[in-house]
Amino acid sequence: MDALIEQLKGEIIKQLNLEDLKPADIDSDAALFGGGLGLDSIDALELIVLLEKNYGIKVSNPADGKKIFQSVRTMAEYISANKK
């Protein structure tokens, strides 16, 4: 899980152009939205595409998004549970 979390942090930095950040700067349990990294709705779309493109996972139910994208760790857990 830890390896996946670190990989995910790198992918998030790249996908969202968080140029000033390094993976170590991101707290695995910190909120991605509404604080923490301060991401917004456009970033949410970018993260949905990241899951589909890099892990083959489609988030079909929008209501699940809030749980999945709560933190890097919840994203990693969702990927582990659903990766094809």
Added chain:
Amino acid sequence: MEAYINGIGIVSPQKTFDTSDFLSEIVEHNSKLLNAIEPSYKEFLDPNLARRMARVIKMSIAASFVCLRDAKIEKPDAIITGTALGCLQDTEKFLLSIIENDEQFLTPTSFIQSTHNTVSAQIALQLKCMNYNFTYVHKGFSFESALLDSMMTLEEGEAKNILVGGHDEMTEKHHRVYNRIGYWKKDSAVDTMQLIHSKTPGSVGGEGAAFFILGNEKTEKSYAKLQGVEMIYKPENTKEVETKIITFLDSKGLQANDIDVVLYGINGDVRFDQLYYEIKNTLFKNSTSGYFKHLCGEYQTSGSFAMWLAAKILQTQTIPNAVLIGENKSKEIKNVLIYNTFIDSDQSVYLLSKC
């Protein structure tokens, strides 16, 4: 129809960002592409917003904010820009993404930012300015069209202060495309300070973002008065250009001999520079001559760099040596004419006067 240039902000391949400086140090490029010298954007943009923005958006926001600060204006009555290439970097990014991912997994950011009016929209968003906002996309007439709209809007009394700008970025991919159609020199590197002596086809690419506050009243900050802009599309010969310039000057109550300085868009391309020399040696043989594309490179909105140069010449009453062609014949500089073309089809003439 005239307007006062009451504020300036420019990001270019020269050190022009400090409005109080006037080419005190010339940056000599040894390349076929003159990239803009970008300032630190942290003063102007929240890093969280800047991360999504391509270079041209950041350059333009920084230049426009400096311009507004220079003119001591918080919110202009209109924002009007001209660009030929728009937000090219983002356009390339999302088109490439479509190809690489077989039309799947398209992300929104680069698409949202790729439209030509992103720059003027982003400036408006940052300023929370809901006033008239327009972007002209007409190849080598883009900035000129923006100027014309600004001057007419001022004349009709619909605005008192307008933020007008020209912006274009050159990407590595687009530079390569232009290279294939013969716009640039064949050499791998070009000493741009020697561009005027070139006897070969092709020029060097450039880019930049230049913004101005045009107002209908003179202020303590006024750099110069923009008397008018004339666009000449695909003239048949030099005689036609000469006639149009004479008519343009006549409409301003001037003759060729009244022009103290002419800034030519000479770009080192042997195929097209002859146009400039014919005008220089006939109409304006008594005027001081200067040029600017060795400083900013060739791009569709390079007229905005030339307008900055002309305004600074009029304000400071000095012509940097690097700009001069031949000797400086002018004791007092009252009128500066810019004669510029992008390649050879879109020719334009601007007249600026001391105020």
